[in-house]
Amino acid sequence: xxxxxxxxxxxxxxxxxxxxxxxxxxxxxxxxxxxxxxxxxxxxxxxxxxxxxxxxxxxxxxxxxxxxxxxxxxxxxxxxxxxxxxxxxxxxxxxxxxxxxxxxxxxxxxxxxxxxxxxxxxxxxxxxxxxxxxxxxxxxxxxxxxxxxxxxxxxxxxxxxxxxxxxxxxxxxxxxxxxxxxxxxxxxxxxxxxxxxxxxxxxxxxxxxxxxxxxxxxxxxxxxxxxxxxxxxxxxxxxxxxxxxxxxxxxxxxxxxxxxxxxxxxxxxxxxxxxxxxxxxxxxxxxxxxxxxxxxxxxxxxxxxxxxxxxxxxx
Numbered sequence: 001x002x003x004x005x006x007x008x009x010x011x012x013x014x015x016x017x018x019x020x021x022x023x024x025x026x027x028x029x030x031x032x033x034x035x036x037x038x039x040x041x042x043x044x045x046x047x048x049x050x051x052x053x054x055x056x057x058x059x060x061x062x063x064x065x066x067x068x069x070x071x072x073x074x075x076x077x078x079x080x081x082x083x084x085x086x087x088x089x090x091x092x093x094x095x096x097x098x099x100x101x102x103x104x105x106x107x108x109x110x111x112x113x114x115x116x117x118x119x120x121x122x123x124x125x126x127x128x129x130x131x132x133x134x135x136x137x138x139x140x141x142x143x144x145x146x147x148x149x150x151x152x153x154x155x156x157x158x159x160x161x162x163x164x165x166x167x168x169x170x171x172x173x174x175x176x177x178x179x180x181x182x183x184x185x186x187x188x189x190x191x192x193x194x195x196x197x198x199x200x201x202x203x204x205x206x207x208x209x210x211x212x213x214x215x216x217x218x219x220x221x222x223x224x225x226x227x228x229x230x231x232x233x234x235x236x237x238x239x240x241x242x243x244x245x246x247x248x249x250x251x252x253x254x255x256x257x258x259x260x261x262x263x264x265x266x267x268x269x270x271x272x273x274x275x276x277x278x279x280x281x282x283x284x285x286x287x288x289x290x291x292x293x294x295x296x297x298x299x300x301x302x303x304x305x306x307x308x309x310x311x312x313x314x315x
Contacts, residue, residue: 002082004082004084005084007083008086009063009085015090019088024058028057029054040072041071044074044075059072073147083147083148085141085147085149096261103261113128128258128260166209166284174307176198176238179192198311202244215264216248217250218251219263249272265291270302281300285303287306289307
């Protein structure tokens with residue numbers, strides 16, 4: 001039997017582990033730095049040693065540039081073993097979604113930047129900026145480096161069985177409510193006024209079997225304008241005025257820089273709703289008034305409607 005090394009590369013959280021498992025299930029010996037520790041040169045040394053007792057080896061790491069792959073390819077060349085590269089074509093947006101899903105499975109929530117920092121030694125849990133750095137630094141694989149073949153592997157999202165529910169995922173400010181205070185957004189309960197036709201429209205959609213969920217950016221918290229507790233009180237008061245118990249999530253961080261998986265347009269709040277409510281994103285509608293809402297909708301695979309159109313506001 002001829003020997004072979006498979007290299008699975010791509011973004012962090014691009015689905016490499018799932019592809020690798022398929023090879024392991026077919027008899028490949030896996031070598032992974034996250035499990036073994038050490039450097040990529042150390043991984044190459046482990047591959048060299050493993051070639052003495054294994055005909056088929058699979059290595060899954062990000063392999064961000066040619067230099068990171070050089071030592072492994074030299075080992076293969078010296079041993080006269082073919083290296084086949086399976087390059088995950090997962091987008092950065094899908095990698096964000098996957099990273100959030102992984103956190104939901106492990107922690108039951110999408111972690112805040114501070115919570116991720118506290119989990120710095122947790123495997124496969126990383127800050128948002130890691131994905132953007134990878135996109136900037138990544139050098140695509142080329143056969144001239146020493147690969148016998150390069151396969152481009154498409155990413156296809158699959159949710160678990162039973163994810164069949166549908167929902168409206170609603171922005172709050174200038175979608176469900178407006179501020180009558182001195183700021184464009186409410187900073188106290190007295191600032192809140194629910195926009196026309198919101199209660200009646202939500203009632204109709206609820207009758208159609210749609211869950212009512214909320215997702216709101218609240219950067220004024222990070223600016224010190226009000227507290228998390230005060231934000232919760234304002235959301236609860238808004239729900240009282242609406243006459244609907246919208247299950248809301250909100251992100252208190254500010255930009256720049258974008259650091260939170262939960263701040264729209266990143267998908268964190270959407271992933272939390274999908275995971276907890278077993279939603280089918282294709283049956284869900286995100287309703288908002290900003291481009292960030294539309295991008296957020298696209299990243300979670302839902303439909304999007306501008307608030308003015310959805311609620312039939314008069315211009």
